[in-house]
Amino acid sequence: MSSPRAEIWERYAAKYTPRRAVNAAGTTTWLNWTQYPDHGPDEAVLGDLRGKRVLELGSGAGANLAHLATLGAVCTGIDIAPSRADLARRTWGYLGGLEFFTADALDFLADTSTTFDVVYSIFGAVWFTDPEALFPLVRKKMSDGGVFAFSQTPAAPQEDRAGQVIWQRHLPVHQWTEQLFAAGFSEVVAETIDAPEPGKLGTVLVHARAA
Numbered sequence: 181m182s183s184p185r186a187e188i189w190e191r192y193a194a195k196y197t198p199r200r201a202v203n204a205a206g207t208t209t210w211l212n213w214t215q216y217p218d219h220g221p222d223e224a225v226l227g228d229l230r231g232k233r234v235l236e237l238g239s240g241a242g243a244n245l246a247h248l249a250t251l252g253a254v255c256t257g258i259d260i261a262p263s264r265a266d267l268a269r270r271t272w273g274y275l276g277g278l279e280f281f282t283a284d285a286l287d288f289l290a291d292t293s294t295t296f297d298v299v300y301s302i303f304g305a306v307w308f309t310d311p312e313a314l315f316p317l318v319r320k321k322m323s324d325g326g327v328f329a330f331s332q333t334p335a336a337p338q339e340d341r342a343g344q345v346i347w348q349r350h351l352p353v354h355q356w357t358e359q360l361f362a363a364g365f366s367e368v369v370a371e372t373i374d375a376p377e378p379g380k381l382g383t384v385l386v387h388a389r390a391a
């Protein structure tokens with residue numbers, strides 16, 4: 181059954197513009213942590229992905245996860261908006277090694293019996309979910325030594341949430357870090373990636389080890 185949150189995200193999905201078929205480097209799949217094309221670090225922060233079980237929380241149209249499948253990862257993408265899994269399957273299913281489901285991040289993590297080596301989220305479910313609820317669940321479903329990573333915009337004043345069904349967690353880096361340590365992660369690194377042009381918003385990329 182659809183929830184008010186799923187309906188909001190479905191309306192967001194309806195406005196989606198497909199990513200370019202080929203990037204500036206001439207490749208047809210790639211992972212992009214930032215909100216700008218051809219900008220920022222690649223997937224290296226996730227470590228060697230061959231044979232690793234990877235979960236993306238809020239996988240959207242699936243383009244980032246598709247790239248990890250080409251690198252030999254066994255990939256699962258979940259997204260709360262139902263049309264996203266359909267589109268991702270139609271677009272990237274031919275690659276093999278990846279599956280997409282419709283689910284809320286908290287529900288999926290509570291229910292799954294799979295243990296993941298890598299969990300990540302790009303402007304995705306991590307940004308829109310209470311970390312106190314989410315991070316311990318992520319940790320519980322990760323193998324020891326695995327990598328958890330996520331990106332979003334830098335901290336900003338929290339907007340008035342009265343009546344809002346969804347909102348972004350605009351946490352400063354030290355709060356992301358504290359929440360990760362509290363949930364059983366170590367080696368926490370939070371880096372700010374400057375925007376490609378002065379005056380524009382940068383990106384915060386946080387990564388930690390399940391240990």
Ligand SMILES: C[S@@+](CC[C@H](N)C(=O)[O-])C[C@H]1O[C@@H](n2cnc3c(N)ncnc32)[C@H](O)[C@@H]1O
Nearest residue numbers: 189238239240259260261284285302304305308
């Ligand atoms: C800003 S989009 C980013 C999509 C994708 N990660 C990308 O970089 O193109 C946020 C995505 O997270 C999904 N999302 C938001 N909250 C979620 C939740 N609680 N559980 C699962 N997916 C969620 C939305 O439906 C949407 O597809």
